[in-house]
Each structure stands twice: as structure tokens, then as C-alpha cells.
Amino acid sequence: MRWKQVFLFLTPGDKFLIILIFLLGSLNMVILPRIISPGSYLLIEASGKTTRFSLNDSRIVFISGRKGNLELEIASGKVRVRQANCPNQICVRSGWISRTGQTIICVPNQVILRIEGEALSPVDAVGY
Amino acid sequence: MFNRITLISLLIALALMLYYVEGIIPPLPGLPWTRLGLTNLVTLLSLVFLSFKETFFIVLFRVVVGTLITGIFLTPPFWLSLAGAVTSTLTMGLVYYHSSKRKASCLIPSLSSRKKCFSTAASEINPPLESENKYPSPKKGPFFSLVGISVVGAVVHNLTQLTVVAEFYVRSTSTFLLTPFMIFTGLIAGFITGILAEFVLQRLEKNLL
Numbered sequence: 001m002r003w004k005q006v007f008l009f010l011t012p013g014d015k016f017l018i019i020l021i022f023l024l025g026s027l028n029m030v031i032l033p034r035i036i037s038p039g040s041y042l043l044i045e046a047s048g049k050t051t052r053f054s055l056n057d058s059r060i061v062f063i064s065g066r067k068g069n070l071e072l073e074i075a076s077g078k079v080r081v082r083q084a085n086c087p088n089q090i091c092v093r094s095g096w097i098s099r100t101g102q103t104i105i106c107v108p109n110q111v112i113l114r115i116e117g118e119a120l121s122p123v124d125a126v127g128y
Numbered sequence: 129m130f131n132r133i134t135l136i137s138l139l140i141a142l143a144l145m146l147y148y149v150e151g152i153i154p155p156l157p158g159l160p161w162t163r164l165g166l167t168n169l170v171t172l173l174s175l176v177f178l179s180f181k182e183t184f185f186i187v188l189f190r191v192v193v194g195t196l197i198t199g200i201f202l203t204p205p206f207w208l209s210l211a212g213a214v215t216s217t218l219t220m221g222l223v224y225y226h227s228s229k230r231k232a233s234c235l236i237p238s239l240s241s242r243k244k245c246f247s248t249a250a251s252e253i254n255p256p257l258e259s260e261n262k263y264p265s266p267k268k269g270p271f272f273s274l275v276g277i278s279v280v281g282a283v284v285h286n287l288t289q290l291t292v293v294a295e296f297y298v299r300s301t302s303t304f305l306l307t308p309f310m311i312f313t314g315l316i317a318g319f320i321t322g323i324l325a326e327f328v329l330q331r332l333e334k335n336l337l
Contacts, residue, residue, distance in 0.1 A: 009326040013227070014276040018315065021283055025311035032305055100300050117300030 045112040065109025143170035143190040165317050172325040180221045187217045211292045216285035227271040275322030282318030286310040
């Protein structure tokens with residue numbers, strides 16, 4: 001197979017199409033990140049209430065769980081539990097989470113932290 | 129010599145084999161979900177040799193039986209592959225019948241109707257008297273070769289799968305950040321399969337006629 005032969009197959013329409021799709025991809029690469037922001041907000045479920053925090057600004061949040069306080073650290077799109085007074089310290093050892101769908105769960109304090117993106121549809125869950 | 133049903137079943141068998149072989153090949157490092165889409169080759173060839181209905185049937189059959197073989201029937205990958213296959217086949221058929229119907233569909237005379245074959249033959253587009261006597265006129269071929277059709281099909285396939293994933297499985301708009309990645313991989317994979325299809329067609333033309 002000679003490589004020159006490959007390009008003999010291409011009609012002018014093909015070349016036009018390939019360039020068009022390439023431009024479309026590059027355009028998407030530039031425009032899409034401006035429209036869509038990744039991993040938008042943090043959802044905290046503690047003591048029966050759910051609260052939301054934006055992940056963009058960095059700050060420290062205190063939550064009161066069942067056994068004591070949790071100290072959350074939010075920094076530029078990621079979040080972790082810095083201090084907690086639960087026996088196993090699993091939530092602290094979970095480290096930073098940043099992507100949509102990731103969770104930190106502290107069982108003794110009954111606290112769930114989850115990162116959520118913008119929801120597309122009103123459906124809660126899909127079973128399969 | 130050729131029977132339509134024989135050719136259909138032959139193409140389905142070929143598609144299934146390609147589907148299975150493609151599953152064995154390990155993915156490229158860094159590009160975990162990409163496949164070459166070798167089964168697209170069969171779709172392109174059946175678009176050339178057979179009618180659109182038969183192509184659609186081949187594709188549906190391939191998706192169902194292929195996923196039964198690999199054991200992912202009615203699981204999320206199956207729905208993804210079904211959605212991608214249906215939309216890409218529809219698009220490729222549309223593009224093919226509107227812009228690049230080619231002489232190769234007359235390659236096996238018993239398969240294509242006489243009228244369809246000879247109305248699109250080159251002799252009618254370029255009257256032989258003028259073109260033979262004077263300087264050779266520029267070739268008036270199809271607007272897209274199989275490469276263009278394959279690229280369109282691959283890109284549409286990828287974008288459909290991305291939309292299905294975003295709508296039903298991830299349910300987050302941030303999935304669409306992958307759009308340029310999907311477009312570029314579709315472009316490359318479609319180009320390769322299109323070139324392969326052209327080579328196959330060239331060989332068939334040489335050996336069958």
C-alpha cells in the first residue's frame with residue numbers, strides 16, 4: 001500500500017468535509033469550556049437537611065453532625081474534610097474530591113458530601 | 129451468480145467477526161473508550177452493494193447478535209451502541225443517496241436494477257462523443273467518496289453516544305465537554321475506515337469484473 005494512493009481516494013468534497021469537521025471540533029474546544037462549568041456545586045446532607053455550596057470560591061465550612069463538628073475545606077473546585085471528631089476518620093482520609101458524582105460519607109456523624117453537576121432532566125434516577 | 133440473501137448473510141457474518149475481533153484488541157493507552165469502528169466497513173460496503181433497507185437490517189442484526197455474543201445485550205453499552213448505529217446509518221444513507229451514488233452499485237449486475245445502474249452510468253453524465261474526440265473532460269465523480277461518508281457516520285455515531293450518555297446515564301451537562309474529543313476521534317477513525325473501504329472496493333472491482 002503506497003501512501004500517495006490513499007489521497008487519490010479523496011474527492012474535493014471529502015477534503016472540504018474533513019476541514020469543516022476539524023474546524024467544528026476546534027471551535028467546540030474553544031467555546032464549550034466557557035459555556036459549561038465542570039463540577040458545579042457541593043451538596044451537603046447533614047442532620048436531615050441538605051445545603052448547597054458553590055465550589056468556585058475557597059473557604060472553610062463548619063457542619064454540625066450527630067457526634068460533633070466537621071470542618072470542610074473548599075478550594076478552587078475541590079473539597080475535603082479537614083477535621084472531624086469521628087472514631088475512624090474515614091472522611092478525613094478520603095482526601096480531596098472534585099468530580100461530579102464523587103462523595104465523602106461520614107457514617108457516625110451521618111453526613112454525606114456529594115459534588116453535583118447541572119442536572120439535565122428532572123428525572124431522579126434511571127434503573128437498568 | 130450472487131443471491132441477495134447470501135450477500136446479506138455474508139455481510140452480517142463479516143460484521144460480527146469484525147465486531148468480535150475489535151473487542152479483543154486492547155484500547156490505545158490514554159484513549160480508553162475509543163474503537164476503530166471496523167464494523168462501519170460492512171455498513172459502507174452494504175450501502176454500495178445493497179439497498180438502504182437491507183443495510184439498516186444488517187446493522188440492527190449486527191448490534192443485537194454482536195451484543196448477545198459478547199454478553200452485554202440490554203445493558204447500557206448495548207443501548208449506546210444501538211443508538212449510535214441507528215443514527216450513523218441513517219446519516220450515512222442520507223449522505224450517500226444524496227451526494228455520492230456511485231457506479232460501483234452496478235458492480236454485481238444481478239443485484240442492482242437495470243434502470244438504476246444505467247441512468248447513473250458515466251456515459252450519460254459525460255456524453256462519450258464529445259469527451260472522446262476532444263481533450264479528456266475532468267472526471268465527474270461522486271461528491272463524497274466513501275471516506276467522507278465514513279467520517280460523517282463516525283462523528284455522528286460519537287456525538288449520539290455522548291448525548292445518550294449525558295441524557296440517561298450521567299445526567300450532567302459537563303459531559304458535553306468531551307464533544308471536541310469525540311469529534312476528533314470520530315474524524316480519525318472514520319478516515320481510516322473510509323480508506324479501508326475504498327481499498328476493499330477497489331479490490332472487488334478488479335477481481336469481480
